[in-house]
Amino acid sequence: MSQVSEEREERVEPTPPEPVEPPAPAERRQPEQKASKAGRNLPAAIGVGLVLGAAIIVSLLTVRFLFIGIIAIAIGVGTFEFAGVLRRVANVRVAMIPVIVGGQAMIWLAWPFGREGALTAFVLTVLACLIWRLPGGADGYLRDIAASVFASAYLPLFGAFAAMLVPPHDGVGRVLTFLIAVVASDTGGYIAGVLGGKHPMAPTISPKKSWEGFAGSMVGGIVAGSLTISLMLHGQAWQGVIFGVAIVLTATLGDLVESLIKRDLGIKDMGTLLPGHGGIMDRLDSLLPSAVVSWLLLSAFVPS
Template sequence: MAGLILCLLIGAEVFLRLKGRALPADQRREIRARLSTWWVIAGLFLSALILSPGLFIAFFAFVSFLALKEYLSLIPTRRADRRVLFWAYLAIPVHYYWIASGWYGMFVIFIPVYMFLFLPFRMILAGETRGFLKAAGTLHWGLMLTVYALSHLPALMVMPLAQEGFSGAGLVLFIVFLVQFNDVAQYIWGKRFGRHRIVPAISPNKTWEGFLGGMATSLMLALGLAALLTPFSPVEAALIGIAASAVGFIGDVVVSALKRDLGVKDSGTLLPGHGGVLDRVDSLLFAAPLFYHYVRYMHGG
């Protein structure tokens, strides 16, 4: 699988060198920036995945930290809540510790229950009631989005599976490659055939043609990869390919709606050609939890 990713990146490099001169200069620079960033992302992701589950969990804890920091830099916060943010950031290593230790019960309730109860209590100790509801809601939603949802990917690494011969690493590769390639496929299909917009007020470039083309591509890709990386039957693989495409699309447009509300094009500038961390993981934020719980309930040991 790592070889396939490497081949795709090399193929993109060759294509850019052969056909890049025919593209407008601005578009060529954007594609070059995107591709260079993909090399870095793929290198870090695959290195952490291959070396050890613990390193991969730590890697995603850092990604969650960057995503939460990016989110909080976009959301206006009250001066009274600055000390509360410390506890939100502290929740990241605690939450990922539950994953690394294999404590499933605490992993699934720590942020949705305990942090949900603790953070507003800590807010009221500051004595500021103006904007309390908005502050509490946006902070908890940010934790759910950037930490809890995203953490379901590394949680696959420690999940016991009923079928022998498969691993959490294979499942992670399967869903990440499926969702990320679906984003690319939707973009290509939409550019080539897109005519009918789905949510023009939120994401004008999203079309039904791109959505359905990406879904068909994801279905075929899931069927091709499932036997190699997962314990899924062909029917399961097909359904997961369709579901991952649809749910990834929802995650994408939800984050787009957030950016529209805040009046920004990208969530950050950390990843040249892509924007910020949230811009790159938006599709995974909704797909990862659903995929994790499906695997756990249907194939968990």
């Protein structure tokens, strides 16, 4: 028996080992995606920026009051974005219809009636929000009303000041002065921050914003302000310097406020409408507070 067992054991062939696939050639391996130092899709961002800029310039150089329509559309879309994010992320319900309708009234009434028209529409919008939310009961009433009032002030009321730049006879120059200063501030800060940003400006709010970027913004804003006010509006160079500094401060404040709101909500962008930029709200952050300061300073420096 032992001999037979030994013979059977000898006849059992060992199981061949599992074939092991050779490692993929180096050229077939997927390289690790490294985050761009710029922090966004730069070609898409430039393309979208050029399209938006072209639309604004065409409106100003043809029928300048079309620019008010662009403001109204941007504010309407931005309000939908902001209200949608609050509803999805924080379960906060903005009184959408009063804020949208009242917001459009603020912008369009600012055209013929100036501050009085915009502020009257804002007050009526707040009253409408208070009434609109009543059927929802006490649960979350104060929270929803606070969000509705904030949305009404932060978007259409601030945007109405941009609309008030248009009606004067030199309205095209006023709008371009405002926009060029903001763009110069953003672009100067972006380039300086990407190339040499080492010292965080507000690490707990916006880690990518640096003091080097802020210095680049200041240079760009001052140069743009002094050139546009002196060449387009026939003001003084020193007025342009003050204007440029003020725009850089308010544009930076707008960026930080928007970053703080998004950080509080736990989101990266307010939307996805604009490739390389995020949503409309992500492009309005520096423009909205700067519109208020632009109207105030330009009204004082170069009265219409």
